[in-house]
Amino acid sequence: MLAALLDLVLPQPCAGCGGTTAWCAACAAALARVALHPLGATRPDPAPDRFPRAAAAAAYSGPVRGALLAHKELGRLGLVQPLGRALAAAVACLDVPAGVVLVPVPSSAAVVRQRGHDHARRLAAAAARALADAGRAAAMLPLLAPARRVGDQAGLDARGRAANLAGAFRVARCVPPAGCVVVVDDVVTTGASLAEATRALAAAGIRVHGAATVAATVRWHGHGFPRTPVQ
Ligand SMILES: [Zn+2]
Numbered sequence: 001m002l003a004a005l006l007d008l009v010l011p012q013p014c015a016g017c018g019g020t021t022a023w024c025a026a027c028a029a030a031l032a033r034v035a036l037h038p039l040g041a042t043r044p045d046p047a048p049d050r051f052p053r054a055a056a057a058a059a060y061s062g063p064v065r066g067a068l069l070a071h072k073e074l075g076r077l078g079l080v081q082p083l084g085r086a087l088a089a090a091v092a093c094l095d096v097p098a099g100v101v102l103v104p105v106p107s108s109a110a111v112v113r114q115r116g117h118d119h120a121r122r123l124a125a126a127a128a129r130a131l132a133d134a135g136r137a138a139a140m141l142p143l144l145a146p147a148r149r150v151g152d153q154a155g156l157d158a159r160g161r162a163a164n165l166a167g168a169f170r171v172a173r174c175v176p177p178a179g180c181v182v183v184v185d186d187v188v189t190t191g192a193s194l195a196e197a198t199r200a201l202a203a204a205g206i207r208v209h210g211a212a213t214v215a216a217t218v219r220w221h222g223h224g225f226p227r228t229p230v231q
Contacts, residue, residue, distance in 0.1 A: 015070030016063030027063035031082045034058040038089040042216040044191040048162045051191045052198045052208050055093035056216035057086040060187050064215050068186050072119040084126020090212035091182055098137045099179030102128050105193045106144045124184045145172035161192040169196050171204035180209040188213045
């Protein structure tokens with residue numbers, strides 16, 4: 001909250017390029033292009049067990065990376081709308097029916113307190129709004145919660161991250177979603193979080209249609225899903 005207020009009164013460097021405008025026209029245009037031309041299918045290599053069919057809007061670099069970090073860590077909440085449009089474009093790559101339900105990957109209460117907001121949940125809500133604005137009914141439903149304390153993922157390799165997150169999530173609400181379920185997050189790296197989210201939902205009898213993220217780190221490769229622009 002404090003970061004959001006400071007955002008209003010203090011000049012901020014551009015989240016994308018460090019320039020003098022808070023979110024410069026060139027970085028805004030770059031992120032808008034991502035929403036029009038999402039990358040599409042993504043899969044870490046190696047992919048963890050239960051990694052779902054997934055799509056990402058962009059590579060995790062440049063203005064996209066800067067905007068995601070500024071939104072998540074610095075509370076630059078004004079970036080959620082363009083990032084949400086990019087996430088919506090990734091969701092659309094999965095060929096979802098109307099009434100898609102976006103389920104964010106959960107963060108621990110301590111992390112949410114520290115950051116002052118739940119970044120994945122906020123992105124999911126913005127993506128649902130962007131899909132609805134584009135005429136595709138969509139909703140955000142925070143079905144997942146942490147099941148236990150998880151160690152820091154930083155510095156762990158793919159196998160370490162998967163082991164660290166095994167059994168880490170649970171379905172927090174017994175609300176059977178009415179539409180097809182897509183798990184969403186800001187970035188896919190090793191795929192451990194998306195795989196664990198898929199496992200937890202499946203364990204509660206909820207079938208996951210796929211997963212979508214704003215960005216994917218370099219370990220991705222396309223599988224030829226349709227790239228449907230959302231605007
Ligand atoms: Zn910029």
